[in-house]
Structure formats: C-alpha cells, structure tokens
Amino acid sequence: MRRLAILTLALVFSAHASAAEDPPPPHFAEIAAASGIRASYDGDWQYMVGGGVAAFDCAHDGRPSVLIAGGESKARFFRNVSKSGGAPQFQLQTSGLELEAMVGAYPIDIDGDGEVDLVVLRVGEIDLMRGVGNCRFENANAAWGFESQDAWWTAFSATWEKSEKWPTLAFGSYVDRTKDQPWGTCTQNLLYRPARENGEPQRRFAAPLSLSPSFCPLSMLFTDWNRSGAPSLRIANDREYYEGGQEQMWRLSPGETPHLYTEAEGWKYLRIWGMGIASYDLGGSGYPDYFVTSMADQKLLRVDRPGGGAPANPSFSDIGYGKGVAVAKPYAGGDPRPGTGWHAQFEDVTNSGLVDLFVAKGNVASMKDFAAKDPNNLLMQRADGTFVEMGDKAGIVSFEQARGAALADFNLSGAVDILVVNRNAPAQLWSNDTPNLGHWIELQALQDGYNRNAIGGWIELRVGDRVQRRELTIGGGHAGGQLTWVHFGLGSASQADVRVIWPDGTVDDWRPVECDAFYRLRKGEAPARWVAN
Amino acid sequence: MPNRSGGSFRVFPAILAIPLLFYGCFTCALADGVGRPSPEAVLDARYELVLDLVRHTATYSPPVASRAFAYFGVIGYEATASGRTDMASLVGQLRDLKRLPKREAGAAYDEAAVLDAALSSATRRFFDNTGPTGQRAMKAMDAKFTPTVVAELPAEVAERSQAYGKALTAAVSDWADGDGRNEIPNMGFPLEYKLKDGAEHWRPTSTIAQQQAPLLPDWGNTRTFAMPEGATCDLPAPQLFSTEKTSTFYKEAQEVDDTVAHLTSEQKEIARFWSDDPMLSTTPAGHWIQIAFQLSDKLGLSIDKRVDLLARLGVTTADAFIACWQTKYEYETVRPLTYVRANIDPKFTPLLITPPFPEYPSGHSTQSGAAAAVLTRFFGNKFAYEDSSHIRDGLPPRKFSNFWAAAEEAATSRFYGGIHFRTAIERGLDQGRCVGGYANALKTRN
Numbered sequence: 001m002r003r004l005a006i007l008t009l010a011l012v013f014s015a016h017a018s019a020a021e022d023p024p025p026p027h028f029a030e031i032a033a034a035s036g037i038r039a040s041y042d043g044d045w046q047y048m049v050g051g052g053v054a055a056f057d058c059a060h061d062g063r064p065s066v067l068i069a070g071g072e073s074k075a076r077f078f079r080n081v082s083k084s085g086g087a088p089q090f091q092l093q094t095s096g097l098e099l100e101a102m103v104g105a106y107p108i109d110i111d112g113d114g115e116v117d118l119v120v121l122r123v124g125e126i127d128l129m130r131g132v133g134n135c136r137f138e139n140a141n142a143a144w145g146f147e148s149q150d151a152w153w154t155a156f157s158a159t160w161e162k163s164e165k166w167p168t169l170a171f172g173s174y175v176d177r178t179k180d181q182p183w184g185t186c187t188q189n190l191l192y193r194p195a196r197e198n199g200e201p202q203r204r205f206a207a208p209l210s211l212s213p214s215f216c217p218l219s220m221l222f223t224d225w226n227r228s229g230a231p232s233l234r235i236a237n238d239r240e241y242y243e244g245g246q247e248q249m250w251r252l253s254p255g256e257t258p259h260l261y262t263e264a265e266g267w268k269y270l271r272i273w274g275m276g277i278a279s280y281d282l283g284g285s286g287y288p289d290y291f292v293t294s295m296a297d298q299k300l301l302r303v304d305r306p307g308g309g310a311p312a313n314p315s316f317s318d319i320g321y322g323k324g325v326a327v328a329k330p331y332a333g334g335d336p337r338p339g340t341g342w343h344a345q346f347e348d349v350t351n352s353g354l355v356d357l358f359v360a361k362g363n364v365a366s367m368k369d370f371a372a373k374d375p376n377n378l379l380m381q382r383a384d385g386t387f388v389e390m391g392d393k394a395g396i397v398s399f400e401q402a403r404g405a406a407l408a409d410f411n412l413s414g415a416v417d418i419l420v421v422n423r424n425a426p427a428q429l430w431s432n433d434t435p436n437l438g439h440w441i442e443l444q445a446l447q448d449g450y451n452r453n454a455i456g457g458w459i460e461l462r463v464g465d466r467v468q469r470r471e472l473t474i475g476g477g478h479a480g481g482q483l484t485w486v487h488f489g490l491g492s493a494s495q496a497d498v499r500v501i502w503p504d505g506t507v508d509d510w511r512p513v514e515c516d517a518f519y520r521l522r523k524g525e526a527p528a529r530w531v532a533n
Numbered sequence: 534m535p536n537r538s539g540g541s542f543r544v545f546p547a548i549l550a551i552p553l554l555f556y557g558c559f560t561c562a563l564a565d566g567v568g569r570p571s572p573e574a575v576l577d578a579r580y581e582l583v584l585d586l587v588r589h590t591a592t593y594s595p596p597v598a599s600r601a602f603a604y605f606g607v608i609g610y611e612a613t614a615s616g617r618t619d620m621a622s623l624v625g626q627l628r629d630l631k632r633l634p635k636r637e638a639g640a641a642y643d644e645a646a647v648l649d650a651a652l653s654s655a656t657r658r659f660f661d662n663t664g665p666t667g668q669r670a671m672k673a674m675d676a677k678f679t680p681t682v683v684a685e686l687p688a689e690v691a692e693r694s695q696a697y698g699k700a701l702t703a704a705v706s707d708w709a710d711g712d713g714r715n716e717i718p719n720m721g722f723p724l725e726y727k728l729k730d731g732a733e734h735w736r737p738t739s740t741i742a743q744q745q746a747p748l749l750p751d752w753g754n755t756r757t758f759a760m761p762e763g764a765t766c767d768l769p770a771p772q773l774f775s776t777e778k779t780s781t782f783y784k785e786a787q788e789v790d791d792t793v794a795h796l797t798s799e800q801k802e803i804a805r806f807w808s809d810d811p812m813l814s815t816t817p818a819g820h821w822i823q824i825a826f827q828l829s830d831k832l833g834l835s836i837d838k839r840v841d842l843l844a845r846l847g848v849t850t851a852d853a854f855i856a857c858w859q860t861k862y863e864y865e866t867v868r869p870l871t872y873v874r875a876n877i878d879p880k881f882t883p884l885l886i887t888p889p890f891p892e893y894p895s896g897h898s899t900q901s902g903a904a905a906a907v908l909t910r911f912f913g914n915k916f917a918y919e920d921s922s923h924i925r926d927g928l929p930p931r932k933f934s935n936f937w938a939a940a941e942e943a944a945t946s947r948f949y950g951g952i953h954f955r956t957a958i959e960r961g962l963d964q965g966r967c968v969g970g971y972a973n974a975l976k977t978r979n
Contacts, residue, residue, distance in 0.1 A: 048665050180673035182666060183585050184925055239813060240589060240664070244927035271813060295591070296720075297741045321740035328742040336724055338743060368662040369591040369720060 023380050025393035026349045028430035036090040039068040039076045039427045046123050047071035048364050051403030051421045052104025052479025056116045058135040064408045064484040069102040082411040084532035096137040104479025106156050112450035121153035145204030151187045152177045157475025159222035159231050161254045165450040166194035170233050172217030175241050184243040186216040215245030218275040221476035226311045236274025236292050246271050266313025276478035280346035281469050293341030297326045324387040331389045332397045333373030343405040343478035347416045351438035351489035354381040362401030373399040400425040404480040412532045414440040439515035442485035445500045456503035463493045490515050572644045572836040579652035584815045590663040592717040594811045596752045596854040599818035601659045603758050606847025608705050610840040612651040621976050627758050634700045643694045649682040650698025658706050712756040721749040733774030734865045735891040744889035753859025759971040760852040763859035766967035768960045771866050771893040776876050785954040789869045790878050793951040800949040804884050807946035817897045818850035821904040823922040841977045845907045849972035853900035856968050866893035883951025894961035895953045898944035902965020905940035910973045
C-alpha cells in the first residue's frame with residue numbers, strides 16, 4: 001500500500017520543514033500499453049490545437065473512464081476496469097462517443113438524471129451526448145433544443161446560474177478554418193442559457209447569445225473569482241490569431257446580458273497565447289489563483305487585494321515567475337528554445353498536503369523558434385509556496401507533442417495518476433508509484449435533482465488551522481475536464497474536517513473524516529463513506 | 534495595397550495602375566476571372582502576406598522585422614529595375630551587394646511573373662521559421678495566386694520569368710547570409726548576459742523569464758545597408774545620471790511620471806496607435822511600410838515608384854534599428870519604470886509595456902525619423918495624409934499634416950506611454966534623420 005511518510009512536507013504538518021526545502025520527488029511508471037490505453041490525437045493544421053481527454057464515472061463504480069479525442073481519427077472511449085488499488089486497467093469499448101473531428105470533451109450531468117453526459121467539441125459542430133447508462137451515449141442536441149453552429153470549437157465551460165435548474169453553457173471557437181490567411185478571423189463564442197416559455201424555465205437551451213468580441217479562445221472557465229456567488233467566465237485567448245484582442249472575463253448576472261469586464265473596471269490588458277486554465281486557491285486566501293498556459297512564459301494570476309479583503313476589481317497580477325511556475329524553457333532534453341504549454345492541472349501527487357502543478361507541453365507542430373524537445377512539467381510545491389521542477393526525477397519526461405491531460409486516481413489507490421494525450425503519437429499513462437505517500441481523502445459533493453455535482457460550490461478540507469479548498473468547476477484545462485473524485489493530500493494527518501459551500505450559498509458544518517478513504521457529501525448530512533467494490 | 538481593413542480580394546487587369554487588393558482572399562482571383570494581376574497587384578498581395586507573417590512569427594521583433602523589410606525591398610526593386618533601362622541597380626550602393634543575376638538579353642519576360650516568383654521565394658526564405666498557419670498560408674498563396682499570375686503567358690516566358698525571379702532572390706539570400714542574422718536564437722534574448730553595474734544602467738523590467746536579458750544586444754554590429762556602419766549616426770551620451778532632484782535626469786523622469794499620471798484620452802490614443810508591439814502588429818517598420826502602401830494606392834503610383842519607395846523605406850528602417858541598437862548598448866540606459874519607481878513613485882505604472890532593452894535612444898523615434906526623411910523626399914514636405922494602418926485592431930485612423938508631424942507623434946507616443954525620457958525621443962529623431970539621409974542618397978534612376 002502506497003502511503004505515509006511524506007511527513008515533513010507540508011508547512012502545517014511539520015515543524016521541521018525548512019522554508020525552501022525541496023520535497024521528496026514523486027515517481028511514476030508509464031503503463032499506457034499495459035493498461036489498455038491506445039489512442040492518438042491525429043491530424044494536420046486543423047488539429048494543431050485540441051487533443052483533450054475527459055475523465056468521468058459512467059458505470060457508477062467510482063472509477064474514472066476516459067474519452068480521448070482523436071482529431072482526424074475517431075475518438076476512443078476506454079472503460080476503467082481497474083481493481084481497487086491494482087494497476088490501472090482500461091478496455092476499449094463502444095460507447096456512442098466514437099466521433100470524428102473531435103477536438104475535446106468535458107463531462108457534465110446536463111439533465112440531472114445521475115448519468116454523466118458529455119459535451120463534445122469538434123471541428124464543425126458541438127455534440128451534447130446524453131448518458132443513457134452503462135457507459136453508452138447518444139446525441140441529444142435535438143432533444144435539448146441545442147442548436148449547434150459550424151465552427152472550429154476549442155473551449156467550453158458550464159455553470160448553473162442562480163436559481164436555474166438547467167445549465168448555462170459557454171463555447172469558444174477558434175479561427176475561420178476556410179481562410180488561407182486566417183489571422184484576424186476569430187469566430188464567435190456562444191453562450192447557451194436555459195430556455196424559458198412564458199417566463200417558465202424549460203429543460204432545454206435557448207438560442208445562443210454571441211459573446212462578442214471573441215478572440216480565439218483555447219480555454220474558458222466559469223469561476224467565482226471574487227466569491228460573489230455568481231461565477232464569471234474567464235477566457236484564455238490565443239494572441240496568434242486575434243486583432244485588437246486580449247485576455248477576457250465576462251460577468252454573468254442571472255437574466256442579464258453578459259458584461260465584459262473593462263480596463264475602467266480594473267481588468268488588466270494581458271495578451272498571451274492563452275491555451276489552458278487551471279485554478280486553485282494556492283494562497284489560502286479563499287480566492288482562486290489562475291494558472292494560464294501559453295508559449296514561453298506561463299502565467300500564474302492572482303487577484304489584487306490591496307487591503308487584504310475581498311477583491312474590489314477584476315485586477316490580476318502575474319506571480320508565476322516568483323513562484324517558479326513560469327517554466328519558459330525545457331528542463332530536460334537540452335533544447336534551449338522556449339516551450340509551449342497546453343493542459344494544466346493542480347493536484348497533490350504525493351499527498352503531502354501541498355498541491356502540485358502539471359503542465360502538458362509540446363511544440364504546436366514544427367515551429368523552429370520553439371522547443372522541439374519540450375517535456376511536460378511536474379512542478380512540486382515547496383512548503384514556502386514556491387514550486388520546483390521534478391518531471392525528470394518523477395520519470396515523466398517525454399518529448400512527444402502533448403496537448404490534453406487528465407490527472408485522476410484511476411485505480412482508486414489514493415494516488416493521482418497522469419494521462420496525457422499526444423498529437424500524432426500514442427497517449428501516455430503514468431501510474432503513480434511514489435513510495436511513502438502521505439495520507440489522502442477523496443470527496444464528491446452531490447445534490448439531488450439538478451446540478452448534481454454541485455458545480456459552482458466549494459469543497460473545503462481542514463487540518464488544524466489550515467484549510468485546503470477547491471472550487472467545483474466544469475471547464476478550463478485544454479480541451480478536456482474531469483468529473484470524478486476531488487482529491488486532497490493530508491501529509492501525516494490521519495483525520496481532517498470537511499465541509500461544502502453549496503452553489504446556493506449554504507455552508508455546511510465542518511464534519512470529521514478519516515484519512516485514506518472516499519466520501520460522498522450531501523447537504524446537511526454527515527459525510528458518507530464510499531467503499532470501492 | 535495590402536489593405537488590412539478586411540473585405541474580399543480581387544485581381545484586376547494588368548492595365549489598371551491602382552490595384553485594389555484586399556486582405557485574406559487572394560484565391561478569389563480564380564473565381565473572378567477578370568484577368569492577370571498587374572505587377573502592382575503582385576506587390577500588394579505578396580507584401581500583404583509578409584506583413585501578416587511578420588506579425589505572426591515569433592522571432593520577428595522590430596529589429597528583425599526591419600531587416601526582412603530591407604531585403605524584401607531590395608528584391609522587389611531589383612526584380613523590377615532589372616527589366617528597365619531607366620532604373621539603376623542597387624548593386625555597389627548597398628554594403629557588400631556586389632553582384633546580382635542579369636536577365637537574358639533580348640528574351641521576353643513578364644514583369645508580374647518575375648516579381649511574384651522573386652517575392653514568393655523570398656517569403657519562404659525569410660519566413661521558413663514561421664508557424665503552421667504561416668506555412669499553410671504561404672503554400673496556399675503559391676498554389677492559388679501564382680497560377681493567376683502566369684495564366685495565359687507563353688510557357689517559355691512564364692518559365693524564364695519565374696526562373697529569373699527565383700535566381701534573383703537566391704542571390705539576395707546569399708548576400709543576406711553575410712550579415713550573420715539568419716538565426717535568431719531564443720527570439721533574440723541571450724541565454725546569458727552580464728548586466729552592467731550601476732543604477733544608471735538597464736535592469737529587467739518584467740518578471741517574464743525570457744526577458745531577464747535584453748533583446749538583441751549585438752544588433753548594433755549588424756551589417757548596415759545604405760549607412761556605412763552602425764556607429765555612423767551615433768549620438769552624444771544621454772543625460773548624466775543622477776538621483777538629485779535638481780538634475781536634468783531626475784526632472785526628465787519626473788516629467789514622465791507626471792505625464793503618465795495625467796494622460797488625456799488623446800494622448801492615450803496616440804500611445805496605443807504607435808505602440809506597434811511585436812507579434813501583435815507589423816512592428817514599427819511594418820507600420821511605415823503600411824503607410825507607404827496606403828499612399829501608393831491613393832496616388833496610383835506605378836510599379837517603378839512603388840518598389841523604389843519600398844526599397845528605400847525598408848533599407849532605412851533597418852539601418853535605423855542598427856544605429857539605434859548600437860547606441861542603446863553603448864550606454865545601456867535605465868528605463869523610466871526602474872528609475873521612477875526607485876526614486877520618485879513606487880507605484881508608477883506606464884501605459885505601455887516597457888520593452889525589454891535599454892532606453893536611450895528611442896527605437897521608434899529613430900526609425901520614424903528615418904522613415905519620415907525618406908517619405909518626405911519622396912512625397913514632399915507638405916504631404917498631408919491619413920494613416921489607417923490599425924483599423925483591424927480597432928484603432929481609428931489618424932491624420933497628419935506631413936511625415937515629420939507623424940514621426941514626431943510616433944516619437945512622443947513613447948513618452949506618453951511612459952517608456953522613454955524626453956531626451957531619448959528627441960535625439961532618436963535626430964538619429965533617424967541622419968540615417969534616412971543615406972537611403973535618400975541611393976541612386977535609382979539612370
């Protein structure tokens with residue numbers, strides 16, 4: 001059993017940890033072929049971006065299965081058949097998701113029936129794939145009144161606006177792919193809200209609103225950056241293609257037209273090759289930080305709070321360089337050229353109690369000004385809040401062109417594994433075999449009826465006086481997301497308290513949980529331990 | 534003109550002196566079927582792509598972009614001049630340009646086909662490192678546009694013309710190889726650089742990892758074009774560094790701080806209009822190239838005048854950046870951001886992003902001065918015009934009474950932007966005027 005003994009890592013868990021001491025490295029073994037994962041994101045120009053992977057439990061057995069976009073090849077669904085605590089194992093299975101031209105996919109329970117659905121982004125159209133049970137899916141665009149439009153779809157996020165029982169979906173599209181010189185041809189981003197008839201909410205979508213101006217996003221995320229209770233839509237845009245563009249954030253208020261935050265309101269002019277978004281409250285302030293991938297320097301954006309209280313304006317500062325996560329150049333392979341970041345995700349891969357950061361890297365195609373050998377980053381958090389690269393020590397160095405990724409506990413072992421989708425090369429699965437892992441807890445917040453996964457809520461975990469928290473979101477990353485257990489590392493602590501701040505603002509009481517276990521959390525109820533079969 | 538205001542592309546009959554070429558649809562020529570593109574239309578279409586590639590190729594910082602515009606200018610000029618008796622070659626006039634291929638005596642050539650082949654191969658030569666979209670665009674243009682250029686030509690004329698155009702570019706490429714600037718590692722930022730000691734010297738102004746060393750510190754030693762050498766138009770030393778409140782240096786910094794704190798909307802508009810950031814615009818040199826195209830179209834200039842203007846403008850903006858960089862790294866002067874925050878106002882935040890290289894003199898001022906010198910000689914000193922270069926980026930056109938008024942506004946924009954002191958912009962214009970004189974001295978007529 002992998003556990004324990006990373007006892008000296010987390011600030012609150014050990015009085016002996018020095019401020020800048022490097023944590024013990026994690027270790028992973030590449031097992032894609034052995035696990036049954038055989039997939040590749042294939043294609044030329046139209047598939048230079050994308051390559052997402054969705055991880056979700058469609059069998060009600062707690063195990064995250066995966067859908068891997070295939071680009072010009074058909075997407076592949078792999079059902080997770082791992083034994084609890086054993087090696088990750090998958091079976092290629094027909095699911096109805098074997099679509100062509102797939103760029104990426106995100107899991108979401110749209111209709112609140114308890115069966116996970118998939119939002120599929122494709123070159124050409126969007127497909128809402130309804131889960132019909134036993135990991136089978138069918139197109140529900142017509143059934144849900146969803147009018148897809150022809151575009152190169154590259155970004156997605158979802159939220160449930162206040163009092164709504166049907167989700168609001170945001171989609172980002174890239175350039176006009178019919179143009180030989182597509183610069184400056186960013187096509188429209190769209191917002192689908194719940195339909196109403198005679199003022200009554202319907203279980204289908206209204207005609208979409210245009211989120212104009214649109215600047216060629218490669219990632220978007222509904223997130224409550226100021227804890228107002230109404231998530232805004234943060235968009236990472238690719239400066240390669242827009243003209244007059246920049247990074248964006250839209251404020252959504254129920255029933256109102258979306259409002260794009262302006263410079264006068266504090267929004268700072270930032271123009272990067274925005275490709276992926278990961279969020280986490282690294283500072284323990286209660287407000288999420290945003291890691292945005294790009295070419296050369298990656299960005300870590302923290303909301304400005306001059307007085308230390310609630311942020312007054314949507315003004316963010318880049319703290320990535322100081323934190324050690326700018327990671328502009330490869331750390332292995334000897335290529336001195338700048339790197340290219342795609343999917344990013346915060347997870348605690350050693351269960352130390354300090355969340356780490358994974359960044360998928362890889363050249364867009366064969367751009368000579370950027371690194372050809374561009375390994376994925378695994379940035380381990382030190383006790384002082386800075387990060388140190390340990391991809392090489394962890395054994396995950398790869399020079400494929402990575403795109404999407406999913407960090408999840410695929411074998412329900414309590415350790416986070418890493419699945420990476422590569423462009424025109426086989427996907428890679430790194431199983432976490434770090435010795436002496438710390439304790440862990442994995443949680444799911446569940447509601448009845450609608451928004452079953454409590455999207456827009458927060459899960460908080462307290463050990464002593466230190467709180468780790470995670471916003472429950474759908475979106476971000478690069479072309480793919482996860483709807484599975486929320487993992488927390490505990491270090492040496494054997495107990496913790498958890499609570500959920502539900503999307504409606506209800507704050508649960510703190511309740512105790514034991515380490516190394518799975519719990520399901522429901523409003524007002526004690527955490528229910530879940531045991532894998 | 535390379536009209537970056539959107540719309541559809543058309544190719545008009547060769548007899549039209551003013552081509553109306555619009556962005557992004559050179560393939561429409563096939564559908565229109567109204568005739569072969571004129572040399573002017575070829576020039577427009579090819580430069581349109583070049584301007585886009587400059588914007589979208591990571592190594593094309595302003596100095597690197599200016600170098601490309603110089604070589605493109607020479608190629609376009611020689612492709613045209615080689616077929617005319619009234620135009621003089623630049624061989625022997627530009628540094629180390631000793632020979633170029635000549636046309637076969639008495640043989641028939643098509644001028645549009647020569648120009649298209651020359652600029653096509655130049656595009657592939659200078660933008661070999663562009664990304665997948667640029668590669669795709671180059672491929673598409675060659676596949677769809679070039680056939681319209683050679684359509685209806687006798688095969689041997691088309692082949693001869695294209696062969697000559699390619700040979701010309703190959704020869705210019707050989708010449709370009711000699712300046713040692715083909716490769717721009719790490720986008721121009723050295724992997725190691727020892728900063729000069731002392732508070733008067735440049736310090737990194739951002740937390741971008743790549744920009745902890747300054748951009749292209751050796752660019753001042755690049756082989757020049759029309760100007761004898763990088764130091765030919767050198768400037769006196771910048772204001773004596775001091776933190777004393779009575780010093781000129783402090784007062785100039787105070788002036789920047791005060792100005793930035795009280796910018797009018799007009800001043801902000803000016804700063805952004807001339808910002809011309811790399812990878813978000815065609816760069817300062819490209820901005821002046823766009824102006825040249827706008828005016829060439831408005832006046833209906835013939836191909837000989839267009840290529841003359843583009844050659845001089847390309848050469849002078851390239852020389853200007855070399856001269857400017859030579860001076861910048863002679864002194865490595867501190868930026869207002871660093872000085873003002875340390876000595877006057879810790880919260881000082883310039884309107885524009887401070888460029889990652891030393892302050893003195895202002896690069897945009899030097900090259901705008903050089904461009905104004907060339908354009909004034911070409912169009913006269915009372916030529917009023919409207920500049921609509923940034924319409925696609927949402928910036929409205931600006932009107933100018935003459936080119937020096939535009940250059941002075943471009944220079945002052947860096948002061949409004951909070952990235953330069955007054956001395957750097959005033960002397961930058963002086964340096965540009967000096968540099969421009971050498972391009973103006975080129976003999977292009979027999």
